[in-house]
Amino acid sequence: MRRTPLHETHRALGASFTGFAGWEMPVRYGSETAEHRAVRAEAGLFDLSHMGEIEVTGPDAGRTLDRALVGRPSAITPGRARYSMICAADGGIIDDLVVYRLGDHRFLVVANAGNTPEVAAALTERAAPYDAVVRDASEEWALLAVQGPASASIVGPLTDVDAAALKYYSIASGTLAGTDVLLARTGYTGEDGFEIYCAPEAAPALWAKISDAGRAHGLVPAGLSCRDTLRLEAGMPLYGHELSRDVTPFEANLGRVVAFDKPEGFVGDAALAARKETGPERVLVGLVAAGRRSPRAGYPVLDPGTGAEVGVVTSGAPSPTLRHPVAMAYVPPRLAAPGTAVRVSLRGTPEDATVVALPFYTRSR
Template identity: 75%
Template structure:
């Protein structure tokens, strides 16, 4: 969403990023830091120490009231009413035909209070769609995106960095859990969630407190090797971790079953949900294409939109959805949709890189899994 003048919105941390020398890009109606120096160095810092991200462009939608859980059960493919207080769950909102409108994280803050986090590019669609699906339930739906700033500390040192700034027992906070407390003296919600494949935390605070919280996290993290990190390395981190991106792996033309995310769909909900019949049929029929990982044999990286080819015939059999050089694997990697018959790990395919055919092998996702 842009401003009324058509210019991209700025997060409360824009001046902080500029002072740090960030390069900016327009993303989903926001002007966001894409990198501060070397995106590869930022990527590696997150894998070995920690990175600090500004994610304020994400959207927050709050549901309150006795019927909030039931309303979300109707709106989403999962069963949010079964989420325990202080816990979170990954979910999706789908259209009647089963196509994915957005993928979401749902937090239950209290018995009658849920926080739904949507992608920046979709919140303007998701918020009214949830509100429409909540009609008839005793629930209030509010797009509270403007009320929140969102910072993320990701990496193996993140727990130690954050623990010194809050009274919360950070090391004991469970994965996909959230607690209210303070960070650097500011009221905040702290969640052990992220989009990098590393241990990490997301800190929700008021926009007016964002700069102070960022500064405190950066100062606390410097002895541990923390660096500010932009959207470019966030993309390569999530790609290595096999995490889908809306607009690439997830679209209105894709159902959760093609994306290997059928596990988030609760087809047995007796109350039903929007898209249930279409998704049940797709599960029964089986997906026509599935998401796979590819590791290229050469030095050039497959990119989104590049055709995937059958090496025997040269026929186009699929399409790359995301691709980049992997700083961790030091190989070009990609995700792509291909027919189920070609999705077995070890299958040799080819990618058309601007007319040149490059060998690529199917591998299991994710490409990278952190040591536990």
């Protein structure tokens, strides 16, 4: 498995490791529940260097991405970002992405680690008719994230970027603790925070400086385990769980990211227009279990009347914030209204659950 530039830093901190999308990543440093609660109350520091960074540059970079993705990246103003997806011709999701516009003719597309080669290949193929260059620049970047209510207090004094004034889903170039960075106000935890792109060789020193600055604010190193429960509470989908080639944006309640009014259309537009017209056969919902046991990915969702299997749990865990089990699942539209009673088969034992609106948790602003 591949290792990030911070691997030895994690080892020195006593991290436990797990394989994730071909990478050996820190899953926890001690208690994942304590790390989760630190991010909700103060701040956590994450290594996300396994993520993929793909540059799209040239006079037609915006047109290329409009054609390649379901959204309209050409409408992003420089210094801003937008969540989007790249779909196959049949409408299935190849990956969900964050697209940053770094300049008039320069975009940075951030892909999930396991999907980066496929995304880069699809972007390259779809860019062929245009005056644009697609380049997988993942080896040139490390990615750190400071997430939690204290993030701005930690990051602000370290950078020459006006971190407090940086809007959500914005990005700026500057320095942080003397290191050249791209500083983005983005994240995957449901909290305020920053994602910090830097050269791989600069990552260990930058991690140390952020850790030192954050100690007085309660900053802790945080692993993949708490990142998963944080994003679950925030109702954020994870590729391979809520999103896949077998799912379109409309099943995932993300039809809002699809722009059908682009002059040149986009790959998958006909299939997605048909799906929008007919409506999805299953939709993503939140579930709250009645008992103490957590529904887990792959557990069947049962019709409360007949007991027939009608859906499937995609993610589930005890919620450290809410202190009860939560899950996301795909169910038929007839069972999707908040307040609907369903059952979940927990290793063969049917347990009561209730459909709720997503997200489970929303931070105070």
